[in-house]
Amino acid sequence: MTFKAALYGWTATTLRTLDHHGVRLRYPYRDRIMFENHILPAIAGDDSIRRVLMVGCGWYTHHYPALLGDTEVTTIDLDAAKRPFGGDSHIVGNLTTLGDHIPDEGLDAVLCNGVLGWGLNEPADVEQAFTACIDCLRPGGLLLLGWNNHPPYNRVSPEDIPAFAGLEPVRVPGLDAHRIVALPRNQHCFQAFQKPFSD
Numbered sequence: 001m002t003f004k005a006a007l008y009g010w011t012a013t014t015l016r017t018l019d020h021h022g023v024r025l026r027y028p029y030r031d032r033i034m035f036e037n038h039i040l041p042a043i044a045g046d047d048s049i050r051r052v053l054m055v056g057c058g059w060y061t062h063h064y065p066a067l068l069g070d071t072e073v074t075t076i077d078l079d080a081a082k083r084p085f086g087g088d089s090h091i092v093g094n095l096t097t098l099g100d101h102i103p104d105e106g107l108d109a110v111l112c113n114g115v116l117g118w119g120l121n122e123p124a125d126v127e128q129a130f131t132a133c134i135d136c137l138r139p140g141g142l143l144l145l146g147w148n149n150h151p152p153y154n155r156v157s158p159e160d161i162p163a164f165a166g167l168e169p170v171r172v173p174g175l176d177a178h179r180i181v182a183l184p185r186n187q188h189c190f191q192a193f194q195k196p197f198s199d
C-alpha cells in the first residue's frame, strides 16, 4: 500500500468516527453548502432517481452517499488511493470506461462535480467520458455538472462538448436555474441536463 493510500484510509476512518459522534468536518464554502444542503437533498427526495453515480471522491465527499438517503449510490475515481472516500459500491477506474462497469440505461443520475478540468482535461477524453455517462443514463436521466468557468479549469467548457448537444437543459435540482454560479471567486458553476426521452 502506498503512503497516500494509507493516509487516505486513516483519514476516512477518522472522519467516519467523528461523524458517528455527530462531528462532521466539511468545507464551509457557499458552493459546498449549496451542493450539500440544497442539490443533494432535492435529488434524495426525487422518487424517480434511485440509481446514482457520483464521480470523483475526496475527504470532503465521503458523506455524500449518506446525504442521498436510501438511493443506490455508486462512486467512481481514477485514483485507487481515493477508495476509502468512496461509497460502499465504488469503481476504481476512468470515467471514459464507465460502460465496462455499468449497463446502458443503468443509471437515473450522474453527478459529476469538480472532475471536468480537474483531471478530465483532454477534449477527446471529455467527449468519451460524457458519451459513456449518457449511454449509462436512462431516458429522462439527469446529468449534473459542477465545473469551474475559470482558467485553467475551463479549457473545455460544456459548450465545447459535442456529447452535450443531444441533452436538454433542465433546472438544477433544488434550485431555480439551469446554471448557477455557486461561488463567484472560482466561478464554480452547477449546470443540469436531461437525457431526452425516446420518441
Ligand SMILES: C[S@@+](CC[C@H](N)C(=O)[O-])C[C@H]1O[C@@H](n2cnc3c(N)ncnc32)[C@H](O)[C@@H]1O
Residues within 6 Å of the ligand: 055, 056, 057, 058, 061, 076, 077, 078, 079, 082, 093, 094, 095, 096, 112, 113, 114, 115, 118, 119, 120, 129
Ligand atoms: C477535485 S476532485 C473532485 C471530487 C468531488 N467530485 C467533488 O465534489 O469535489 C477530482 C477527482 O476526480 C478524479 N478524476 C479525475 N479525472 C477522472 C476520470 N477521468 N475518471 C474518474 N475520476 C477522475 C480525481 O482522481 C479526483 O479524485
